[in-house]
Amino acid sequence: MVNATVFQQFVSGVIMRKISFLLFVMIGMQLMGCKTAESTIAIRDFKNHDPSAADHILFLDFEITRRGKKTEVVELVNAVSGRGKMKNLVAPVQSPYQIRVLPTYSSDRPETEMAFEHPLYRSVEVASQDGRLSKHDLSATQGTLSIRVQEDKALEKIELYSITPEKGKTKIYTLNLKQ
């Protein structure tokens, strides 16, 4: 019976910890013309966060939805942490439609924007069995942006910018990070 109680405490402890995994998603509603959404997440609330690890890589999935003609609504849907260091082998993005990711630091670490394919305006390469290739532009109303960022103790926030030829560069999301 003692063992069963201990087990129950363990299980409820696990649940409590997981419940504390909160995603504060602030959706900038179209109300009053406010567009920029913002949320805050603590590093310890990332799934799989290992406080004992020396280096962490943050995996973030954002769902981007087009509302109306101009608005892109961003929601953080997944935040996972992994142990280790990543090399900066960023794939190049040349499309006029892009998401720019800007991590900002409280230290004097230089801020480097990273370019990602815009999930709502994708340029896809299609292969054929005869070896021929072709490019196609695909647009969607909803898509997922998956990014990977090396964690830094001074990492304060990650800003997302949407770049389109129509609107130029617009900030669409700010993710504040709590250490």
Add this chain to the structure above:
Amino acid sequence: MTRFFTLILFFVCFNCFSQNFKVDTIHQSGSIDKRINVVILGDGFTEAELPRFKEQARLFADFFLAYTPYNTYRNYFNFFSIPTPSKESGVSNPGTAPDAYADQPVGKKDTYYGASFGESIHRLVTVTKYQALSNVLAFNFPSYDLVVLLVNTPFYGGSGGSIAVHTLHSAANTIGVHEIGHTFSYLNDEYWAGPQYGWEAANMTAESNPELVKWKNWLNETNIGVFKHGEGEAAKWFKPTEDNCLMEFLDKPFCAVCKETTTERILQVVNPIDKMTPDTTEESVLSEDAKTFKIDLVEPEPNTLQILWSLDGKPIKSSGKEISLSMADLSANAGLLTASVFDSTHLSRHPYARGERTRMAQWKLVRSSAPQIFKLRVSDASICPGEFTMLTTSGCVGNVSWSTGETGASINVSPQQTADFTATCKTTGQPDASLKTRINVFPKPEATASNTGPYFEKATIEISASGGSSYYWTGPDNFLSQIQVSLIENATVKNSGVYEVRVVDLNGCADTARTEVKVEPILGAENPVNTLVRVSPNPAKGFVKVSTAQGGESVFTMFDMNGRKVVEKRFMLQTDINVEGKSAGLYLYKFSNGEKEISGKLLIQ
């Protein structure tokens, strides 16, 4: 003015641990941080089909590592696979695209990453469950460099982007290699995809002048030239080959320019110097003993790495992965050892390659006990009389002279007693420096040797020595002994002769001494019937019977070898003499009866 609405979402993750999967190593050439790590994932493989996934992952890794130029740099890559079981086998097929395959079954499949053929472009096979992808990578291999996802269907398809996706169709694996050409090496397509895809890349340029075009070093190669992408808007852009590159057709190999670009990219990411021994973070102290410096290399096949070792910028060795240096190699108190490694591969004709990607290992060297000083060292500070010791100087730029009158960096001395020696370093323009050392000479041990003889045969010889702590006897009849007091039982005349002992004291100093042992034969048949007296047995033990045929009183006297009288007995005709308690050895006896007298030898055992 900004207003925020906060939406708080509670995520209860009960099955987080199910995100952990076993990572299979397909090909590991080095540590994760020092190689390009390709992770292969699989979709649409059920638990039972996972062995098939692992096999397919291995086949793709083999295909990739055999593809030029990756084959040359297979040691620069690691390949892993992460098997994740899907609930259903296969891939979703909406069947809605105009190019959908007529013979492919339509339907949705519940798979791990939700891979699907395209709704509008059928061959465009992509994943749909991006969170599953992030989770598997974050939980199992967060530091991946490239991801390839294999979709369990024999129908042709695939896609590029952040991960390369392709099916198990026999022609689909070049999709993965082509897409990695984009994501890893930043290659552009060599087919004309439209004006929005025209940009400067290693294999695309607006420069058509053969003197200036970026691949000008390859223009003498077959199939390489400056080719217009097409007419109209395409005429503005040029490519290095036509119909001859993987970046244009999936059934072609990389053209020379794309091979060069890929090679340069691999060499940009992976440093061929894998390890430096000793550690370069601390200064390496050089003493008079040689110290070895070593680099471990990631070798291409064939190995085109060129190694150059230099000390303070001066080349000292032009090959080899290690070098040995001692203090004598340093011209100053400190130095800088550099191993430069350059890959001279013919895959690249990049004009500034040597300057841009010569990798270096550097060690800061310091002399032990720097700054340089005049030093005097002795091979043995304490010696025995008669031995010699070597005195050696170091650090004298000029000439060394000695108190013995000799000159030179080192001398041998053999003092008979403790003495001081002085070395003087005379360097022009500098004051003389003198160093004194004392050589301690141990006292010579005084060895003695003696024996308890002379002996008759059958006696026990006793030889003894003194003066040290160890004794090494040699003597006649191959006698050897290390016992200070040695006994030789049942002596014979062969044991006669000089015994020599080498006596060694606690300092290790030795002396020798000698003693001469005499063994005489016993004269046999000493008691004929008509002789005056009969003494028996001889040798005797316990008692001896003395008898005579002479009447009247007889006297029997015995002497030991030192001449002391040990027995005197008066008797008539015969008597027994107790010799028990007499020490073993040879005795002399004298028998007298009236005027008659005779003497002889008696051996007591």
